[in-house]
Every structure is written in structure tokens, then in C-alpha cells.
Amino acid sequence: MHELSLATNILAIVEQTAAEENLASVSVVRLRIGKLRQVVPEAMRMAFDAAKEGTVARDASLEMHFVSIRLRCQICGRVRVVEDRCYFCPLCAGTRMATVTGDELLIETLEGER
């Protein structure tokens, strides 16, 4: 449900970037989203479509690139990709795991015309 907050923030950044780059229209907005961030793609798309009305990105499509969760064990240093909801280290069973990737929430690029 926080997708609407995200969409509002996304469009604020898109509008600011479009102004800085003198874009008349934006056709694609590309996001990079870590899988830790609990973003539901359908909800994100719906929120984006609602929030883009009347902005420079009113005709833009949204592309979402999801990033796997990778954690580094603070004990043995091994990096593990989380695929099965297991967040601990398979080698030493350590549970002090630092996030390497998977918490991203970025606007990566956008496409537009001047």
C-alpha cells in the first residue's frame, strides 16, 4: 500500500529531472528495486499510472528491474543469495548478515524527448 507514496516520490524526481534536462515529455521510467523492499509490481504500476496524470510523464511506461537479496556473513565473509527465505549463512550458520544488495529503491534511468 506504500506504493502510492513511492509513486508520488518517483514523479517528483521525474519532474525535477525533466526540468533540469529540458525534456518536453518522458516515455519510460526505469526503477531498480531490491527484493527486500516488498514492492508489489501490480500495485506499483497502478499507483504510478494514477500519479502520472497531468505530469510530464503522463504517457510514460514503467519498467521495474528487481534485484536479488545478497547478504555477506560478518563471520566467514561469504556472500549468499537469498532465494528460499533463509537469511543465515549456509557455511557457518552465522546470522549476522550485512545486506549487499536487495534494499535498492532507485530511479535508474528515464527516457524522454526535448
Place this chain on the structure above:
Amino acid sequence: MEIKVLKNILGANQNKADEIRARLVDKGVLMVNLIGSPGSGKTTLLEKTLAHFADTYSCAVIEGDVATDRDARRLQKFGIPVILINTDGACHLESISIEQALGELDLDATDIVFVENVGNLVCPAEFDIGEFAKIAVCSVVEGDDKPEKYPLLFRESKGVLLNKVDLSDFTDFDGDAFTTAVNRLNGDTPIMEIAARSGQGLRVWYDWLRARRDEVRTISKSGEAERRPVHR
């Protein structure tokens, strides 16, 4: 034409949160963000905690509620500042509204600020509000699968309060499964088993709060707050 942006979508919220955290730590104020489902016992926990610390610390509460002032009214009997933020349907608090609420408090005369977030295990975990620590509040009646279903909250939490343990016999809650799931997500976070209504187990929570409050005071006195971010 393609334009590289590479900006954090929640950058504005994050910057504000970092500012708030630095200011609070500088003043030696502990802010705790309580996150849990509706009915997990957050307000009852606050009632007990405020009563316990009434003579020790100057506390304040920021109460996030989708609608109504029911929770805020429950806390008014303690004669401390209770600031209500009605989110009007939004599922979480953001740092901008926390900043406004903090503006109504005399931070020089405050030791601990408790934020009761909107009842929800998903969205509040996403939004940094400048707290020193997030606390996950769960209860046995919700089931032992919550850590696996809501991993971000448990990875972000500095402590987990497992409430209503006095009702365990009436549920099929598996305490070992819950503990294992939390440990696998976050080996550093302590699990405190409590029954807020009866007061069972609350001593451990009070000790935890006292220790965090001392930690904030120590950082404040050493002037570290300005030199490095405390969190994240």
C-alpha cells in the same frame, strides 16, 4: 534519449530522517519506533511503560493513527505530551510528519519519545522516521509465521517484543519456530517475551530501554552525533 538518474526514490524521506536522528541524538533524546499489527498490544505496552517510567524519565508520545484519536486519548491520563498524527488512510508515518510533531515538543526537557506507528507490518518498515531503534511488536495470537512473511521489519528491528505470551496455551503458536525464524533473519535482535496487560516480562523491556537511553546519552556527550550517522 536516455538519462541516468540513479536517485533514491525515498531520498527526501531519508534525508529528513537522518537530520532528525542527528538532532535527537545530539540532544540525548531516545526515539523508539514501535511497529506491529493492529491489536498486537502497542498502546497497552505504552500505557504500562509510561506508568513505569513516570518518575524516572520525561516521556512523550507521537501517535500515528489512520483515523480517530482513541489511542491518543488512552495515553492522555499520564499528563505527558501526546501528539496525534492522523494519516487519513495512509498506512505508515513519514519523516516529514515526525519533524512537525517534534516541533511541538520541548526536546531539551525530553528523555524518550515513543512513536506508535500505524498498525501494519509492511509499510512502516520501509520508511525511516529518524528513530534510534525500530521495535517489532508481535503477539502469539497472530501466529509464529510473521517473521518469515514480513522479513524487512525483522531485519530492521533492534528488538522484538513478543506479546500476550500468557495466551500461548490457547493458540498453536510455536515459540521455537518463531525464535528460529527471527534469529535467521537478524541474529543481533533480542526477543523479549511479555504479557503487557499483566506486566509479565516487562522488566527486560524496561532494562533494554534504559540501556538504549544511556547509549544515546553517551553518544550525545561524546559529540559523535555530528561526526557519524548513528544508524544504517
